[in-house]
Every structure is written in C-alpha cells, then in structure tokens.
Amino acid sequence: MKKTHAFGLLLFFVLLAGSPLLAQEAGAVADKAPLYKLSLIVGGAVITLAAAAGAFCQAKAISSACEGISRNPGSAPTIRFIMIFGLVLIETLVIYALLIAIVILMIQWGNYK
Amino acid sequence: MEGLEHSVYVADLFNKLFGKPILALLGLLGIEPKNPHSPVPDYLVMVIIVALLLIILLGLASRKLSLIPSSRQSFLETILQTFEGILTDIIGETGKKYLPMIGTIGLFIFCSNMIGLVPGFMSPTSKLNVTAGCALAVFVYYHWQGIKAQGPLRYLKHFTGPIPALAPLLLPIEIISHFSRPVSLSLRLFGNIFAEELLIVIIASIVPFVLPLPFMAVAIFTAVIQSFVFVLLACIYIAGAVIQEEEH
Numbered sequence: 312m313k314k315t316h317a318f319g320l321l322l323f324f325v326l327l328a329g330s331p332l333l334a335q336e337a338g339a340v341a342d343k344a345p346l347y348k349l350s351l352i353v354g355g356a357v358i359t360l361a362a363a364a365g366a367f368c369q370a371k372a373i374s375s376a377c378e379g380i381s382r383n384p385g386s387a388p389t390i391r392f393i394m395i396f397g398l399v400l401i402e403t404l405v406i407y408a409l410l411i412a413i414v415i416l417m418i419q420w421g422n423y424k
Numbered sequence: 425m426e427g428l429e430h431s432v433y434v435a436d437l438f439n440k441l442f443g444k445p446i447l448a449l450l451g452l453l454g455i456e457p458k459n460p461h462s463p464v465p466d467y468l469v470m471v472i473i474v475a476l477l478l479i480i481l482l483g484l485a486s487r488k489l490s491l492i493p494s495s496r497q498s499f500l501e502t503i504l505q506t507f508e509g510i511l512t513d514i515i516g517e518t519g520k521k522y523l524p525m526i527g528t529i530g531l532f533i534f535c536s537n538m539i540g541l542v543p544g545f546m547s548p549t550s551k552l553n554v555t556a557g558c559a560l561a562v563f564v565y566y567h568w569q570g571i572k573a574q575g576p577l578r579y580l581k582h583f584t585g586p587i588p589a590l591a592p593l594l595l596p597i598e599i600i601s602h603f604s605r606p607v608s609l610s611l612r613l614f615g616n617i618f619a620e621e622l623l624i625v626i627i628a629s630i631v632p633f634v635l636p637l638p639f640m641a642v643a644i645f646t647a648v649i650q651s652f653v654f655v656l657l658a659c660i661y662i663a664g665a666v667i668q669e670e671e672h
Contacts, residue, residue: 399653403608406615413622 570665
C-alpha cells in the first residue's frame with residue numbers, strides 16, 4: 312500500500328513539474344504549440360517513471376542477493392554473477408526508455424519552423 | 425542532436441589523407457556520399473583506429489612467447505583465460521573453439537568503449553551502426569555454429585518446440601525471439617555508451633573542470649560491464665544453439 316502511495320506521489324510530482332509548461336503563453340506557432348509542450352512532458356515522464364521502476368526492481372534484486380550472500384557466503388561468486396546479469400537485463404529496459412525519451416526530446420515534435 | 429557533436433580531428437585528418445581515393449572508389453561503384461568533403465564518417469574512422477590498435481598492439485605483444493611467461497605474456501594470458509573461463513562456464517569444454525570470435529568481439533567492444541574517454545576521440549559504439557554490426561555478426565555466427573553442430577534439419581527442428589502439435593504456435597514466437605536478440609544486443613550497448621557520452625558532454629558544458637571526472641570513472645565501469653555483458657549474452661546464445669538435447 313505504501314509503495315502505491317509513493318508511486319502516486321511520484322506521478323503527481325512529475326505532472327506538477329510539467330504544469331508550468333501548460334501555463335506558458337502560446338508562441339508564434341500557436342497551433343502546434345500544445346503538441347510541443349505535450350512532447351516535453353511525455354519525454355520527461357517516460358524516463359522518470361522508467362528510472363523509478365528500474366531503481367525499485369534493482370533494489371529488490373540487490374537486497375535479495377545480499378540476503379543470499381549473508382546466508383551462504385560460499386556461493387557469493389555465483390550469486391554475484393547472476394545479480395550482475397539480472398541487473399543488466401533490468402537496466403536494458405530503462406535504457407530503452409532513455410533512448411525513447413532522448414528521441415522525443417531531441418526531435419521536438421510539434422516544434423516545426 | 426547535430427549541435428552536440430563536434431568533428432573528430434583524427435577523422436578530419438583521415439578524410440584529408442584518404443578522402444579523394446575513397447571518393448573515386450565510391451564513384452566507380454556508383455555511390456554518392458552525402459557529404460563529399462568527408463566521405464568516411466568519423467565513427468568508421470574510429471572503428472579502423474580501434475581495429476588497427478588491437479591488431480598492432482596484440483600482434484606485437486604476442487611475439488617471442490616463452491614457456492616462462494614474462495609480465496607482458498602473463499597479462500595476455502590473463503585476458504585469454506578470462507574469455508576462456510566465460511566460455512567454459514557457459515558452454516562447457518567444447519566452448520573453447522568459439523574463443524576467436526568471442527575474444528575478438530569482446531576486445532573490440534571493450535576498446536571501442538574505452539577509447540571514448542581519450543580526449544580527441546569518440547566511442548564508435550556510441551553509433552547504432554557499429555553496435556548493430558557487432559550484434560548481427562553474433563547473430564549470424566551463432567546460427568551458423570548451431571547448423572554446423574547439429575545439421576540444418578535438426579537445428580530447424582528446435583524452433584518448433586518439443587511437442588509437434590504446438591509447433592504452429594511456437595514457431596512464430598521462436599522466430600520473433602531470435603530476431604529480437606540482435607535488436608536488444610545492439611540497442612543495449614548503443615544506449616549505454618551513447619547516454620554516458622551525452623551525460624559527460626552535458627556535465628562538461630555546465631562545469632567543465634572537475635565535475636566530469638566522477639562521471640568518467642563511472643564510464644570506465646560501464647564500458648567494462650557492457651562489454652562483459654555483450655560477451656556473456658553471445659556465449660549464452662551460442663550455447664543455446666550448439667548444445668544438443670539429450671531426449672530425442
């Protein structure tokens with residue numbers, strides 16, 4: 312229950328951080344401006360949520376790996392190997408989100424000149 | 425994205441030296457490069473530099489081998505044994521015959537990742553073209569080794585799964601999962617190295633002096649981990665293609 316609260320709070324802050332963009336005055340390209348603002352918000356939100364979820368999962372993986380090592384120090388090399396492997400696989404998904412966020416933010420949808 | 429990139433001086437030099445003959449050669453083949461002033465893009469120049477560096481350094485270092493290893497030889501043997509250890513851990517004793525491919529790819533990716541930290545150079549692996557090339561090489565190689573180890577029909581039979589009745593369901597899933605492997609391999613490496621270089625550029629544009637140093641230390645860590653993971657996944661793919669199933 313607490314975790315849902317944390318995620319909800321995070322989402323709220325992400326949206327809050329985007330709200331000044333919504334309040335800005337429309338520029339010269341008024342018809343395309345909403346799309347541009349939306350793309351900025353979405354681009355920021357994508358990587359923020361992905362980083363939060365990825366960090367949560369990685370924390371879980373590391374904590375269980377630590378528990379495993381403290382219970383059975385003899386199997387530390389195997390556990391470390393599997394942990395790094397799993398962490399990288401989790402990291403990959405965050406990296407996908409990062410690439411998508413970079414594409415969204417760099418292309419600047421709607422910011423046509 | 426164009427504004428963040430500056431030209432690599434080595435690439436400019438290379439294009440000044442070899443640009444004209446390469447342009448003539450491409451003209452013979454009927455290819456018109458997009459930018460006639462620099463027909464060879466800088467990441468390809470960096471690939472050539474990394475390859476030459478590896479060939480020359482390792483070629484020179486592996487001369488005059490003796491039974492009692494000098495420090496240089498034992499360093500080389502440590503590198504070799506690392507790759508051998510990964511291969512024998514995952515594939516088994518037969519895995520040693522894949523050492524040339526795995527070792528080449530691992531050393532190339534490691535050096536490509538690390539050369540980005542040298543001032544005046546860039547990582548060729550921060551371009552999707554280079555990582556996709558490496559991933560495609562692994563993709564073709566493990567299929568080829570699987571066909572060589574098991575024969576074409578038996579290897580293709582793997583894709584249909586254990587139960588013949590489920591084959592029409594499993595075949596598309598298996599094919600999609602096999603084609604997603606090079607995509608994930610290339611995007612993982614590219615994303616990590618690209619994001620890390622972007623991070624260093626952004627941090628250096630804010631505070632150019634001391635602040636980028638910890639991020640560059642993290643970059644060394646990322647370079648090692650990413651090349652290790654690339655090698656590891658290549659080994660796992662080869663193992664999945666090569667190892668024979670007992671029940672048949």
